[in-house]
Amino acid sequence: MQMPVLRKLKDGTSEMVLIDIEDVLYINIENRSIVYHTREETFHHLSTLSDLDEYLGDQGFDMLDKTNIVNMSQVKYLDETNGNIYFDEEPNKGSPFASVAFIKQKVLKKEITAAIRRNTGKTLTYSADKGQRSTQERLSIN
Numbered sequence: 001m002q003m004p005v006l007r008k009l010k011d012g013t014s015e016m017v018l019i020d021i022e023d024v025l026y027i028n029i030e031n032r033s034i035v036y037h038t039r040e041e042t043f044h045h046l047s048t049l050s051d052l053d054e055y056l057g058d059q060g061f062d063m064l065d066k067t068n069i070v071n072m073s074q075v076k077y078l079d080e081t082n083g084n085i086y087f088d089e090e091p092n093k094g095s096p097f098a099s100v101a102f103i104k105q106k107v108l109k110k111e112i113t114a115a116i117r118r119n120t121g122k123t124l125t126y127s128a129d130k131g132q133r134s135t136q137e138r139l140s141i142n
Helices: 049-059 102-120
Strands: 002-008 014-020 026-030 033-037 042-045 061-065 068-071 077-079 084-086 097-099
Touching (some): 014 042, 049 068, 061 102, 077 102
Antiparallel strands (some): 026 033
16 A cells, blocks of 8 residues: 655655555654654655645645645535535535635635636626525525
8 A cells, every 4th residue: 555655855845755555664753743664764744734735736736724625626616605615516415515714715716716617617606695606506505
């Protein structure tokens, strides 16, 4: 089984690489970080969302809240009132969603709506009442 880890480079930066778990000799804790030791080198566990955000940003992921990183190629609906993005064009109670921090809604609104447009092929407009879609595409979440 392969797993993503961080390889520390000599210049102080790091890169995300995949290692085969069968190559790991032992795992320990160093400075509050999990470290994987192989015969050739050591690797550090991806332990925070910030770590993942740094490396998955190039893959189309974005940290929309302090608790999640979202694959922007899957976003299909933004509920501005409740601060959620959905992965279904017409979400309902059971639809998967992720929260979007209010400040991220403001800062990334163009990027979020552009992603929705790309992912659905639709231009979305929102009415002033509760951030819902225009009457042509109105959606109520029960």
